[in-house]
Amino acid sequence: xxxxxxxxxxxxxxxxxxxxxxxxxxxxxxxxxxxxxxxxxxxxxxxxxxxxxxxxxxxxxxxxxxxxxxxxxxxxxxxxxxxxxxxxxxxxxxxxxxxxxxxxxxxxxxxxxxxxxxxxxxxxxxxxxxxxxxxxxxxxxxxxxxxxxxxxxxxxxxxxxxxxxxxxxxxxxxxxxxxxxxxxxxxxxxxxxxxxxxxxxxxxxxxxxxxxxxxxxxxxxxxxxxxxxxxxxxxxxxxxxxxxxxxxxxxxxxxxxxxxxxxxxxxxxxxxxxxxxxxxxxxxxxxxxxxxxxxxxxxxxxxxxxxxxxxxxxxxxxxxxxxxxxxxxxxxxxxxxxxxxxxxxxxxxxxxxxxxxxxxxxxxxxxxxxxxxxxxxxxxxxxx
Amino acid sequence: xxxxxxxxxxxxxxxxxxxxxxxxxxxxxxxxxxxxxxxxxxxxxxxxxxxxxxxxxxxxxxxxxxxxxxxxxxxxxxxxxxxxxxxxxxxxxxxxxxxxxxxxxxxxxxxxxxxxxxxxxxxxxxxxxxxxxxxxxxxxxxxxxxxxxxxxxxxxxxxxxxxxxxxxxxxxxxxxxxxxxxxxxxxxxxxxxxxxxxxxxxxxxxxxxxxxxxxxxxxxxxxxxxxxxxxxxxxxxxxxxxxxxxxxxxxxxxxxxxxxxxxxxxxxxxxxxxxxxxxxxxxxxxxxxxxxxxxxxxxxxxxxxxxxxxxxxxxxxxxxxxxxxxxxxxxxxxxxxxxxxxxxxxxxxxxxxxxxxxxxxxxxxxxxxxxxxxxxxxxxxxxx
Numbered sequence: 078x079x080x081x082x083x084x085x086x087x088x089x090x091x092x093x094x095x096x097x098x099x100x101x102x103x104x105x106x107x108x109x110x111x112x113x114x115x116x117x118x119x120x121x122x123x124x125x126x127x128x129x130x131x132x133x134x135x136x137x138x139x140x141x142x143x144x145x146x147x148x149x150x151x152x153x154x155x156x157x158x159x160x161x162x163x164x165x166x167x168x169x170x171x172x173x174x175x176x177x178x179x180x181x182x183x184x185x186x187x188x189x190x191x192x193x194x195x196x197x198x199x200x201x202x203x204x205x206x207x208x209x210x211x212x213x214x215x216x217x218x219x220x221x222x223x224x225x226x227x228x229x230x231x232x233x234x235x236x237x238x239x240x241x242x243x244x245x246x247x248x249x250x251x252x253x254x255x256x257x258x259x260x261x262x263x264x265x266x267x268x269x270x271x272x273x274x275x276x277x278x279x280x281x282x283x284x285x286x287x288x289x290x291x292x293x294x295x296x297x298x299x300x301x302x303x304x305x306x307x308x309x310x311x312x313x314x315x316x317x318x319x320x321x322x323x324x325x326x327x328x329x330x331x332x333x334x335x336x337x338x339x340x341x342x343x344x345x346x347x348x349x350x351x352x353x354x355x356x357x358x359x360x361x362x363x364x365x366x367x368x369x370x371x372x373x374x375x376x377x378x379x380x381x382x383x384x385x386x387x388x389x390x391x392x393x394x395x396x397x398x399x400x401x402x403x404x405x406x407x408x409x410x411x412x413x414x415x416x417x418x419x420x421x422x423x424x425x426x427x428x429x430x431x432x433x434x435x436x437x438x439x440x441x442x443x444x445x446x447x448x449x450x451x452x453x454x455x456x457x458x459x460x461x
Numbered sequence: 462x463x464x465x466x467x468x469x470x471x472x473x474x475x476x477x478x479x480x481x482x483x484x485x486x487x488x489x490x491x492x493x494x495x496x497x498x499x500x501x502x503x504x505x506x507x508x509x510x511x512x513x514x515x516x517x518x519x520x521x522x523x524x525x526x527x528x529x530x531x532x533x534x535x536x537x538x539x540x541x542x543x544x545x546x547x548x549x550x551x552x553x554x555x556x557x558x559x560x561x562x563x564x565x566x567x568x569x570x571x572x573x574x575x576x577x578x579x580x581x582x583x584x585x586x587x588x589x590x591x592x593x594x595x596x597x598x599x600x601x602x603x604x605x606x607x608x609x610x611x612x613x614x615x616x617x618x619x620x621x622x623x624x625x626x627x628x629x630x631x632x633x634x635x636x637x638x639x640x641x642x643x644x645x646x647x648x649x650x651x652x653x654x655x656x657x658x659x660x661x662x663x664x665x666x667x668x669x670x671x672x673x674x675x676x677x678x679x680x681x682x683x684x685x686x687x688x689x690x691x692x693x694x695x696x697x698x699x700x701x702x703x704x705x706x707x708x709x710x711x712x713x714x715x716x717x718x719x720x721x722x723x724x725x726x727x728x729x730x731x732x733x734x735x736x737x738x739x740x741x742x743x744x745x746x747x748x749x750x751x752x753x754x755x756x757x758x759x760x761x762x763x764x765x766x767x768x769x770x771x772x773x774x775x776x777x778x779x780x781x782x783x784x785x786x787x788x789x790x791x792x793x794x795x796x797x798x799x800x801x802x803x804x805x806x807x808x809x810x811x812x813x814x815x816x817x818x819x820x821x822x823x824x825x826x827x828x829x830x831x832x833x834x835x836x837x838x839x840x841x842x843x844x845x
Binding site for chain 2: 449457
């Protein structure tokens with residue numbers, strides 16, 4: 078196989094654009110100097126647009142999980158009752174962190190592959206007025222579901238004082254988020270998905286309502302104490318040493334978003350979802366999510382007539398094309414294709430073309446070109 | 462459109478692999494020091510394999526044209542009679558350089574889109590014993606023809622003392638070359654095609670027979686005097702300052718070739734040609750070359766029912782996919798797709814998928830997916 082060639086279509090990390098790679102190679106500068114402050118000044122308003130908020134978006138150096146932990150420890154206390162809407166593995170991540178802090182977690186389990194139902198949660202929260210916070214993923218990476226987090230927030234706020242806390246890691250930057258308009262209280266996302274950066278940086282914002290709770294919280298830890306991040310970002314700096322290369326890259330990503338136009342970025346992701354879904358239907362590949370619930374950033378398939386893992390091995394060994402397998406209970410049952418960040422409709426045509434060959438090889442009876450043609454048709458209709 | 466995204470499928474320059482980009486970013490070193498000598502030592506035997514020669518392959522810093530000029534001024538004198546086999550624009554380049562040196566050029570014109578006929582040239586050379594050298598392109602980039610240069614050399618040598626001088630710029634590294642076995646006398650190629658590097662470096666080798674002629678030549682110019690390059694490469698150095706970054710990149714390219722295996726590199730190019738040709742046939746796109754003459758590195762189409770330039774504009778504006786147009790007399794008449802160097806079968810599926818959409822847009826009545834399916838079928842048969 079062609080040396081040094083890969084097609085990375087897992088739901089994160091995603092490929093990094095050359096301009097961002099170049100930006101990340103800039104020489105180090107002092108992180109307490111003017112140049113860094115100016116860079117943060119440039120970044121701030123652009124990050125707000127991605128979040129759809131007037132609040133400053135804070136940046137925490139760490140894995141996505143540190144961002145989720147920050148979203149928890151700042152707003153709830155040991156003994157507090159919270160509701161975690163579990164639509165997959167990453168909803169469960171919230172539960173595990175809460176348990177580590179002796180938080181009284183109740184899980185609202187949703188069948189894997191389905192989005193949450195805001196009305197059901199509204200009823201549950203209304204019946205349990207002691208719930209202090211409701212946690213949900215925006216895109217559930219492990220299933221490919223996009224949860225209606227705006228409707229969730231409106232449903233919860235209509236009947237409760239509970240804060241609504243959203244993990245937007247695997248879709249923000251690829252899917253529109255209107256934090257303020259929707260009434261989301263804490264929103265956190267990471268750098269390695271639709272933001273097209275390596276992992277290592279979290280972005281997090283809190284509503285006015287959330288800040289009141291955070292300020293009243295006596296035990297917020299040290300590294301993840303959001304008031305430090307808020308006070309520092311207000312002065313165009315960070316409380317702890319930032320991952321400078323990632324900031325260089327972020328500055329470039331946000332400039333690239335602006336060049337393309339955020340509305341076009343979101344439309345591109347919708348188009349890639351629609352192309353992928355149409356192709357999989359044409360190839361008789363059972364989608365793990367409904368058209369309504371499917372995320373613009375990741376699509377899952379639960380095959381019935383071939384082995385998902387054999388298929389993944391085949392595309393990897395023949396084309397160095399990587400897609401993800403199932404996690405936890407879904408292990409070996411599904412495969413998941415990431416179509417986000419530095420990914421264009423022509424990349425969708427490319428992975429579909431390769432997958433069709435691999436489907437034949439793993440014994441599925443398909444018509445070559447049928448998936449590609451369905452995706453092309455969607456492109457032509459969408460782009461008309 | 463996705464910012465900072467492009468699909469470069471012109472017949473050179475070609476995309477550069479990430480490992481090669483990284484190699485080219487190494488810090489400068491002294492070009493007369495040990496490190497450079499060691500690098501040249503590493504490069505030498507690997508370049509010989511690509512050329513299929515026991516001779517040292519010399520490296521000239523310059524555009525491809527400087528390599529062609531070196532191939533001329535070292536072996537022929539003002540007033541000498543030479544035969545240029547003109548199968549396209551780059552055959553003509555030989556003529557223009559010869560004319561600048563008052564060399565008596567005779568052109569052997571071959572219909573564009575067709576390969577040269579060794580027997581016809583044998584007859585011509587036999588009838589013109591004063592011909593000192595025969596020039597030909599290996600792959601004629603402007604038409605997508607691969608000339609049978611081995612047969613040409615055998616035909617010429619059977620009846621004449623003329624040297625056979627080959628421009629291998631747009632295929633070597635993607636197509637097997639057996640310089641010694643075939644009896645080629647001077648072979649020159651450049652860095653920006655199947656070698657996957659930026660332009661700026663030429664590789665050139667001469668046969669024992671050619672060296673006798675070169676040594677006897679009293680006027681070889683200065684910068685392009687090949688004896689200087691020969692004497693220096695024997696000592697693992699260069700006569701003039703080398704383009705060091707390109708050497709760093711070349712070292713990596715040759716290592717990548719070795720990892721893949723040169724026979725696999727060549728098989729990959731054959732496969733990409735066959736996939737592309739099968740797809741174009743399925744889409745009713747008239748190929749400009751026959752199956753026998755078509756190059757593994759570039760494929761040309763001469764459309765009859767749509768405008769080649771409108772099609773090129775469409776794929777560029779919709780997908781940032783670049784293919785080349787026609788040159789000289791073929792301007793506006795053909796388009797040319799490069800499938801060489803850092804290009805995989807999945808890239809072929811990708812450009813075909815994009816082209817099918819564009820064909821619909823420029824008004825050609827095709828069945829979506831039909832070209833992709835034909836290419837996939839070739840892949841499955843070739844890879845079985």
